[in-house]
Amino acid sequence: MVPTPANSTEPAADRMHTPDEELSSVVLDFVRERVALAEAPLDFPGDTAEIVALLDGLVTATGTDPATIMRLYDDHLSRTVLSADSPRFFAFIPAAPTKAALLFDMVVSASSLQGISWLEAAGAVAAENQVLRWIADAAGLPEGAGGTFVSGGSAGNLSALVVARDEGRNRLVRNHGQVARSKRLRIAVSDQVHSSVKNTFHMLDVDPFVIDMPDHRLTGQALRAALAADPEPETIVAVVATSGTTNAGIVDDLRGVGEAARDLGLWFHVDGAYGGAGILAPSVRAMYDGIELADSFVVDPHKWLFAPFDCAALLYRDPQLARAVHTQDASYLDAIHDRPGEWNPTDYAYHLTRRARGLPLWFSLVVNGTDAYRDAIESSLSLARAVARDIDAADHLDLLREPTLGVVLFRRHGWGPAEYDAWAARLLAAQVAFITSTTWEDETVGRLVFLHPGTTLEMVREVMATTRD
């Protein structure tokens, strides 16, 4: 059928799905401009009253001209959104999607890809799995490893740890009989474990078994000792190692923890949501030794693998165990199940409908090549090391720990929480940087996270020079 142009005499319901050149231009012009920016502007925190006033009355019975709304978004609403992909965004964990990944994200959106099943999206799922295989190979996971892309590390940790809990429960009952069914289960973690894992424990009704380490890095030796000293070690069914921690970039002793987990019969989950991408960087790869022992592994491409939000890769050593837990059973889904040689991503996490959110990374990886990824990750590592040397050399600053990944923690002599906040507010007002402080060993300290390959040492020196004020 030949598409008919938009026509105001059409019934409103039909108009919504009619091709509209003008509407396309209004939206695509914005995108073209945004993608053409060499450096995304940081922009500003929003004023709640202003935002409420801007939005007031916009939902109407007959709608408003798209150009007007796009202008309102461009000139006002978007200016209250801090650009996580600015090379001057050093807070939390920044983002730095490649141009190819950003643009292909629009292709995914425009295609209404239902990423549930092979039946509905074979080529898209196969391409996503090609990326998962690349990650599994970098981690040294076996040929049979597989999984799916989920919305983020939180969803990945939840999905993996449900499998860990069920496996743990089954093992406990196998070894100790039906009486063990009512026992509370525990999962071992370090004191630096991510907040999403703590929330997951609450959802799964398991308790954390926290192993406090003087240097906050979980080791196999400490795990073995803690279990040996526990009166009911059989109820500890899994261990979560972090690679690396969000607050400081610490990579746990993956080999030691992984081997201890094998010996003790625990599920070994590696949360690499932030730092998992470091497996691709030769200068730090040795720290990840042992990651190949993981039963499940999460890494967020929307963090350090330069994909747009929201994208996390979730891998299992034995995907069949995940399938047994996550497959949804409904008569209308029978058509997508049990075809040999096919892959249904819905079966490997807590989700049914699924955006094929691995595709932007796939496109960018295939277009740019793996060397570009390796070099982009290495660039933030070398920047963190260079900034650490600057801090070491400054009389008014202390480096709090040698950076292992892209996170740098420092102390400014004489500053407390109010001074760090005021400093950050001045920097953001001047659009020089977005920084948030953190707590390290009970003290408020400065924290910088480097992830964007466009961040230069000069930019950071400009920021750090203002700590003298």
Ligand SMILES: *Cc1c(COP(=O)(O)O)cnc(C)c1O
């Ligand atoms: C960011 C992060 C998470 C949570 O990931 P989301 O994508 O924000 O859900 C989990 N673990 C670690 C270590 C992280 O850095």
